[in-house]
Amino acid sequence: MDINDFTRPKEGLLASDFHLLAHAIPHALITINNKRQVIFANQQAQNICFSKASNLTPFLPLEGLIDPSKQELVGMVYDTYKFKKNISRPFEFGTKTYLAESRIEIEKGKLLGCSLSLIDITQNRLRDKQHELFYQVSSALSAATHLHQVLKVALTQIMQSMNVTAANIMLYERESGTLQVKIDSKTKDHTADAREFRLGEGVAGKCAQELKPYSVHDISTSSLFAQKTDLDSGALLAVPLASRGRLLGVINVSDTEPRYFTESEVQFLTIIANDIAIALENSMLYERLNHKVKLLSKLFWISSFTGVKTLDTRIQRIVRLIAELLDADDCCIFIHSTVRNKLVLRYQKDLSSPLPLQVSLDSPSLSKTVLTKQETIMLNEPVKVPEVTIFKKYTKIRNIICGPLHVNQKPIGVLYVINKRNGQFDEEDKHMLTITSHRIGTIIENAQLLRKVEAEKDLLDNIIKYTNEGVAVLDGRKRVVIWNGYLEELTGLNSNEIVGLPSYKILYNRLGLKKLTRTLYSQDNSQNKSNLDSPMIEEEMRGLGKERVWLGSVYSHLYDANHNVEYTIIVFRNISKEKEFIEAKNEFVSLTTHELRTPLTAIKGYLSMILSGDSGKISNKQEQYFGKAYQATERLVNLVEDLLDVVRIDEERVIINPIPCCINNIITESLEGYSMKAKTKNITLEFHSDSSIQVMADPEKVKHVLCNLVDNAIKYTKERGKVVVTLQTKKNDLIIGVRDTGVGIQTKHLKNIFDRFVRVPNSLSVKAGGTGLGLYIVRSFVEKQGGTIWVTSQINKGSTFYFSLPLNLLPTTEHVKTT
Amino acid sequence: MPQPSDTITRHRILVIEDDPMLVEMYKDKLKKEGFRVATVSDGKKAVARVKQGADLILLDILMPGMNGFELLKKIKSEEQTKTIPVIVLTNIGSELSDNDKNLALSLGAADFMIKSLNTPQDVVNRIRTILGIQPNTMKNSTE
Numbered sequence: 001m002d003i004n005d006f007t008r009p010k011e012g013l014l015a016s017d018f019h020l021l022a023h024a025i026p027h028a029l030i031t032i033n034n035k036r037q038v039i040f041a042n043q044q045a046q047n048i049c050f051s052k053a054s055n056l057t058p059f060l061p062l063e064g065l066i067d068p069s070k071q072e073l074v075g076m077v078y079d080t081y082k083f084k085k086n087i088s089r090p091f092e093f094g095t096k097t098y099l100a101e102s103r104i105e106i107e108k109g110k111l112l113g114c115s116l117s118l119i120d121i122t123q124n125r126l127r128d129k130q131h132e133l134f135y136q137v138s139s140a141l142s143a144a145t146h147l148h149q150v151l152k153v154a155l156t157q158i159m160q161s162m163n164v165t166a167a168n169i170m171l172y173e174r175e176s177g178t179l180q181v182k183i184d185s186k187t188k189d190h191t192a193d194a195r196e197f198r199l200g201e202g203v204a205g206k207c208a209q210e211l212k213p214y215s216v217h218d219i220s221t222s223s224l225f226a227q228k229t230d231l232d233s234g235a236l237l238a239v240p241l242a243s244r245g246r247l248l249g250v251i252n253v254s255d256t257e258p259r260y261f262t263e264s265e266v267q268f269l270t271i272i273a274n275d276i277a278i279a280l281e282n283s284m285l286y287e288r289l290n291h292k293v294k295l296l297s298k299l300f301w302i303s304s305f306t307g308v309k310t311l312d313t314r315i316q317r318i319v320r321l322i323a324e325l326l327d328a329d330d331c332c333i334f335i336h337s338t339v340r341n342k343l344v345l346r347y348q349k350d351l352s353s354p355l356p357l358q359v360s361l362d363s364p365s366l367s368k369t370v371l372t373k374q375e376t377i378m379l380n381e382p383v384k385v386p387e388v389t390i391f392k393k394y395t396k397i398r399n400i401i402c403g404p405l406h407v408n409q410k411p412i413g414v415l416y417v418i419n420k421r422n423g424q425f426d427e428e429d430k431h432m433l434t435i436t437s438h439r440i441g442t443i444i445e446n447a448q449l450l451r452k453v454e455a456e457k458d459l460l461d462n463i464i465k466y467t468n469e470g471v472a473v474l475d476g477r478k479r480v481v482i483w484n485g486y487l488e489e490l491t492g493l494n495s496n497e498i499v500g501l502p503s504y505k506i507l508y509n510r511l512g513l514k515k516l517t518r519t520l521y522s523q524d525n526s527q528n529k530s531n532l533d534s535p536m537i538e539e540e541m542r543g544l545g546k547e548r549v550w551l552g553s554v555y556s557h558l559y560d561a562n563h564n565v566e567y568t569i570i571v572f573r574n575i576s577k578e579k580e581f582i583e584a585k586n587e588f589v590s591l592t593t594h595e596l597r598t599p600l601t602a603i604k605g606y607l608s609m610i611l612s613g614d615s616g617k618i619s620n621k622q623e624q625y626f627g628k629a630y631q632a633t634e635r636l637v638n639l640v641e642d643l644l645d646v647v648r649i650d651e652e653r654v655i656i657n658p659i660p661c662c663i664n665n666i667i668t669e670s671l672e673g674y675s676m677k678a679k680t681k682n683i684t685l686e687f688h689s690d691s692s693i694q695v696m697a698d699p700e701k702v703k704h705v706l707c708n709l710v711d712n713a714i715k716y717t718k719e720r721g722k723v724v725v726t727l728q729t730k731k732n733d734l735i736i737g738v739r740d741t742g743v744g745i746q747t748k749h750l751k752n753i754f755d756r757f758v759r760v761p762n763s764l765s766v767k768a769g770g771t772g773l774g775l776y777i778v779r780s781f782v783e784k785q786g787g788t789i790w791v792t793s794q795i796n797k798g799s800t801f802y803f804s805l806p807l808n809l810l811p812t813t814e815h816v817k818t819t
Numbered sequence: 820m821p822q823p824s825d826t827i828t829r830h831r832i833l834v835i836e837d838d839p840m841l842v843e844m845y846k847d848k849l850k851k852e853g854f855r856v857a858t859v860s861d862g863k864k865a866v867a868r869v870k871q872g873a874d875l876i877l878l879d880i881l882m883p884g885m886n887g888f889e890l891l892k893k894i895k896s897e898e899q900t901k902t903i904p905v906i907v908l909t910n911i912g913s914e915l916s917d918n919d920k921n922l923a924l925s926l927g928a929a930d931f932m933i934k935s936l937n938t939p940q941d942v943v944n945r946i947r948t949i950l951g952i953q954p955n956t957m958k959n960s961t962e
Contacts, residue, residue, distance in 0.1 A: 597933075637936065
């Protein structure tokens with residue numbers, strides 16, 4: 001069984017890679033958390049240990065899953081927790097024998113959990129039974145998890161079974177190509193001395209080279225005695241330790257007296273050597289696997305945490321683990337910086353040969369190749385590769401594996417593993433690195449994303465919190481989601497108290513913002529899609545007490561995919577200052593206009609008296625001059641009246657008293673005042689009266705509107721023109737039209753003609769005079785009475801101003817209904 | 820040209836107005852139109868003066884001493900004076916509102932006129948209408 005057999009996993013996390021690995025190894029492997037719940041069990045574990053009925057889902061308690069006949073395992077795991085140490089012992093289940101090992105996972109003194117593994121050692125046992133003699137050897141050997149244990153058991157058995165004075169076991173070190181004595185019967189503590197042999201050197205060297213037993217009856221006379229051997233004189237027998245033709249080592253036995261070893265002695269030692277070789281291989285494989293499983297499970301633990309703050313520590317630990325896992329001197333991680341197209345060194349294990357802190361990706365390098373190709377590159381002769389420039393500080397660089405860290409094709413960084421301790425990196429190492437780098441890429445990306453998201457959220461929170469306007473956000477059900485710091489201060493309502501409450505409870509009940517609440521709750525969501533035109537709602541807030549606070553609020557909606565309102569954002573502005581200013585301005589205007597009225601009264605009064613001859617007869621010239629002065633005064637008087645009306649409109653002090661009234665009379669009265677004016681310009685005034693029509697309106701205001709429109713019509717109509725007043729009922733409204741044959745209004749001016757201080761420039765306007773307030777006042781008066789006003793016009797053909805008034809639908813005059 | 824009428828009993832008009840220039844103007848015009856004119860420029864003094872009797876009162880609103888509306892209330896509440904017609908003739912009301920006219924009429928004023936919008940002739944015409952006097956000269960004051 002070899003790790004190379006593993007199927008290469010696709011993209012994915014280490015968790016799944018770990019699972020793949022774990023399922024592929026021949027052992028049973030169970031991971032248990034500190035609550036004694038199973039968080040992972042590989043296929044073998046499920047087959048061997050679990051009840052047939054048990055259905056594996058994570059976090060089931062161990063004892064529930066384990067087959068009742070195998071509850072001893074549970075006891076063993078609990079002992080592991082209890083004594084906080086690893087336990088290993090053989091178990092026999094039916095015809096099978098397993099070596100069970102329970103290994104504790106502790107991080108920073110905190111118990112994380114436990115890994116339980118079972119290794120099938122039945123084969124070893126069976127073979128041992130065939131060779132009764134070797135039973136103890138094999139049993140001891142197979143139970144031995146450490147190489148040294150195997151050697152020790154083997155040596156003891158050899159010394160007991162053979163009639164020899166000494167024995168030793170040498171192991172072949174592949175890297176150095178030498179045989180090294182690992183255990184020797186002559187040294188009491190069985191520790192190996194430093195003696196080593198090259199292949200072909202001495203008896204053991206010959207035996208190892210040719211992979212066959214080699215014996216010398218008297219070493220002192222042998223030609224092989226030439227150099228250092230472990231005997232001065234006597235007989236020596238060397239038997240190779242080999243598995244599947246691969247040299248593992250040599251067993252040497254010796255007698256102090258020269259003699260010939262019998263065929264059966266050679267055969268016996270060969271058989272024992274076979275067994276030892278298997279045990280050795282098993283133990284080495286076991287140790288290697290065990291080591292890797294241990295490292296992998298550690299990686300698994302480390303990478304299951306997702307916190308941002310621990311990222312650096314985790315990267316460091318991962319790097320060290322990988323170095324250990326791949327048995328390398330050094331390992332490091334470079335993180336890709338998108339801003340500058342560089343790799344930045346994040347962590348290096350071995351700082352004795354420091355790497356550059358930054359590697360540019362603009363010029364060719366190994367990192368660039370790895371990132372571009374997105375595959376792991378293994379170089380066992382890196383000196384020949386010109387791209388490997390960043391390692392120039394390494395005095396001796398033997399080999400490198402470089403793996404890309406990426407998530408969904410996006411480069412995250414590069415992982416380097418440098419200098420395998422003994423020999424070369426192999427495909428297994430490469431595969432291991434590929435697997436782990438996927439996982440590391442993911443955890444780095446996750447941590448970075450998390451950090452970015454948190455930073456962005458913090459920024460947004462702060463922007464909302466400290467923005468110098470009130471910001472409130474409501475969810476789709478109009479509950480308060482955000483209530484920023486400015487609003488807290490303005491309203492005295494703490495965000496903590498009100499987040500989650502229905503907004504009307506706050507806006508209406510507590511703050512008295514009736515208009516805003518009404519608009520928010522009555523809003524037809526299908527409308528107002530364009531958030532731009534939401535008008536500012538101004539109203540006084542029921543505030544903290546002393547001061548009057550006026551709030552201006554504008555809101556907009558965020559829609560979800562189904563076009564439903566997902567969020568509503570309301571921006572509040574404290575407009576108290578503006579309000580104060582407007583009030584002050586209006587007060588100023590009204591005071592000054594009132595002050596203007598009195599002197600104007602005197603001027604106008606005296607002029608009128610002069611003109612009517614109260615002060616005696618005046619000449620024609622005087623009459624002409626005083627007449628002009630009088631007209632100018634009239635204009636001034638009208639301007640003052642208009643200004644007063646505008647202030648009244650601004651302050652919402654226009655009072656409308658609608659009563660049922662006959663429109664006929666109002667129109668006739670209004671037109672009477674203009675008959676002279678029309679006559680002087682030779683303009684026909686026309687009105688097709690209909691005395692049956694009654695409207696609900698304020699006669700004074702309607703008169704004001706009509707006078708204004710008729711006055712304009714005459715003003716802008718040339719001599720011999722025509723001004724016609726028309727009536728038309730439509731549904732519940734009366735539409736009154738004032739049509740002229742005047743100069744007309746350009747289309748571009750039509751839309752704002754009813755705004756304040758708008759005077760449409762045309763050839764007559766200069767001559768006609770006017771304040772630009774008339775139509776604004778007219779519109780306000782019409783709208784106040786529940787009507788609308790609009791205009792159609794054609795250049796040089798004339799204009800028609802229309803306004804509507806609600807019809808009086810009740811036949812009786814006895815009803816005065818005010819809103 | 821209007822002439823003072825000797826044939827008809829000359830009507831007494833009481834002008835309650837604090838602006839000297841306007842007092843003079845209305846006084847001149849009314850005299851010219853054949854009325855007897857008395858003037859008073861203080862709200863409080865006006866209370867006493869009203870009791871001496873008049874055929875019609877021209878009443879300003881904003882005055883020292885007493886507000887014209889109060890004075891109007893007083894005039895209309897006293898048996899002795901309540902039958903005297905009062906024309907509220909003013910340039911400013913109690914507040915910035917166009918409700919002054921309604922207020923004046925509801926308090927019993929015969930009419931409400933804005934000074935700057937009406938010439939003295941307009942005022943005279945109105946007085947004549949209220950007192951039911953035929954003008955000496957037919958003259959349409961409408962401009």
